[in-house]
Amino acid sequence: MKINLSGHHVDVTDSIKEHVNEKFSKIATHFPTLISLDVIISKEHGEYQVELRTNYEGSRISASGCNGVMYPAIATAAKKLDAALKHRKGQLKADLHEKPVSTTPEIAHEIVQEMKLV
Secondary structure, three states: OEEEEEEEOOOOOHHHHHHHHHHHHHHHHHOOOOOEEEEEEEEEOOEEEEEEEEEEOOEEEEEEEEEOOHHHHHHHHHHHHHHHHHHHHHHHHHHHOOOOOOOOHHHHHHHHHHOOOO
16 A cells, blocks of 8 residues: 655654554555555644545545644544444445345235135
8 A cells, every 4th residue: 555645834754654654554454455545744723633535445535633742643543544444344345235135915915825824
């Protein structure tokens, strides 16, 4: 998975890059079809905001985290992204299940006729 990391009013250092790669390595292993992840770290009014955007199985998924310290903000955003990806994966698996078929009225009528109701 390719991680596009950018900062707005934040200098993106090597330690930040390593931390982001470490945080999202688990997500990359759980969701191997993810191709890229856009990470935007910004600082406004003394708070760090982390925005994450990606495409997964045809839908755009985004998550964000906010904290006074940068690393917990990254962790919060990573948790939210993981939950959103799991939700989307569950939706896709639910679509694969076969829907129950209701019996037609004729068959239901025949079944009632065969039953010996007294």
